[in-house]
Amino acid sequence: MKHLLATAALICAAQPALANRVFITNERSNDITVLDGESFEVIGTYPAGNRPRGIAISPDGTELYVCVSDDDLVRVFDPQTMEEMHTLPSGPDPELFVLHPSGNPLFIANEDDNIVTVVDTKTHQMLAEIPVGVEPEGMGVSPDGRVVINTSETTNMAHFIDTETYEITANVLVDSRPRFAQYTADGSKLYVTSEIGGTVSVIDPVTQQITKKISFDIPGVLPEAIQPVGARVTSDGSKLFVALGPANRVAVIDAATDEVIDYLLVGQRVWQLAFSPDEKYLYTTNGNSNDVSIIDVAANEVVRSVPVGQQPWGVVVAPD
């Protein structure tokens, strides 16, 4: 470990910034793999606490937040040194969270308690607990930071939460076990994935109406294996990528028409996705094959796969 840290320190010293570094939580091996986003080489592996899952980075790239589910808190690491700086209270069993676009506060889904916890990232204090549906999981935030979306897996709703008042302003019923909520960069559309329902709901955030449901059909893959989880949309709003879980594929969707245009074969049980800052690449965590697939976004092609720790779960890329 010391050796790894030393190596990491050297590399950090040699590079001007940590831009384009990729951080992957490994749920089973309790660590974080750091990849170089240029060479795709593993820079190091660092202890994370027990059962690391959701991961996010502050807009200025100085704080790395990790939901450490079995420790019932959020650990905050220095992305340069991967030293733990402090922890944040999260409520029990935190799984996913979303950071306000300004970097503060952090909205955390607590599956065990049917609440969303709001935590100030500067003062490390809990600001609010918002009651939501059964098993809150997916968290998304509107680009203007005014609305946070939480999806509840057993209630099957996307809850719209006002980030000023912490009140729920609307609830949209979607298909079974909604896992992830993702706005387009212009805020005009909200995508919500449903793992058991096998669909992605396209929601108009203004009217809070479902305008379309995207479904998937892959020759040779059992329909019940198609389980949409992570989703990311390019900032120009042209392409939506959806991780399909045990179907071992990422769906590429034309985000103008919301029609599926391709399926890319990745590793096993693909869970979460993250773009590189220039959106040239998309990283996927493949939980059952212990690797990360790297997709060339323009070409719709998997260009590399990189072995990481055991049961990779979440991924985030440092901003430029």
Added chain:
Amino acid sequence: MFKGITGILAGACALAQPVHAQAPEPVVIRAAVLRVDDPGLPPISRLELPPEDLGFAGADLATDDNDTTGRFMGQDFQTVTVAATPDTAADSMRDLLDQDIRFIVVMADDDVTLALADQVGDRAMLINAMARGDNLRGVDCRMNTIHVAPSRAMLADGLTQFLMWKNWPRWMLIHGSHPQDQAMAEAYRRSAAKFGAEIVEEREFEDTGGARRTDSGHVQVQSQMPVFTQRAEDHDIVITADEADVFAVYLPYLTWDPRPVAGSAGLVPRSWHPAMEAWGATQFQNRFEALANRRMREADYQAWLSLRIIGEAATRTNSGDPDTLRDFILSPEFDVAGFKGQALTVRDWDHQVRQPILLTTGDLTTSVSPQEQYLHQTSQLDTLGVDRAETECRFEDPS
């Protein structure tokens, strides 16, 4: 493709309206759980002693879950729980019907479940959360009943698929002498024929009565079990069919030949296990344990799922009308999530809820069937149990 989606959406849009929190008067949706306890002998292992709130605790959790969603829907779920004996079950059922409760979860054995279904007729929908009888899904099927409990055929097929994957096709089958043991043995015979296993030897362990507990009873058992299993045809595994709980749990480590045990002991096919953690089940187990101060048993899971089916139908239809809910539950549009990694649906030919079967040891879930190599043209879950083409169920035309 687009047309298909628009069509479905047109239907769904009515349901997809944003649901605002301030509903005026909540719609009340009532259900009951009727548990019929057979005052029989205590189980061989005291770990299996039934808690007083068996099943009811699962029902309480489902009502809580339904109400959490109901807050957003303007729906209020109310559940009555009643414990009865086989002698008082009909009276208890009449009371529930007199209260005009239209959804009744029944936790009883095969015969009582069937008698209650016939008593109810078209006055309520029954949800069978305990009885495993294949006859209840076959020759004795009833239009007014759906089956959340897996059938014996499903449990046997779940185990057989795993044993075929394991390449243990030669079985010594030991069954008890009670009717339910015979029925389970028949399910294993059918399953062996379906998947190509061979029952090389079959023995009956007769229940000669007597107490379950005696001082230092293990001394005799230790010599009885090896003797009972000696000189069998060469076999890979011992399959036990002992629903009456007379002998199976004694067998592991006491068989004459060193062979694993499965069925009623050893590797056991079940609908649920308190160590299940996949597919978000950890949170579900935690919620239950916080509520009930004990671990979740199969009966609790099955009661929970029964009431969640009603709650899911109420959410999706945005209705509390019992006829609307029943029609939706029986329609091809219905599905519900049950922490088993895929949507659970209702077979239209016998009203059995399709579901994966867990294969469990004392401490863990060893595997989950269907095993991936068993494919099916409709749903892989239909490789478990009685498929459409084989069903003996003929629902009577209600007209």
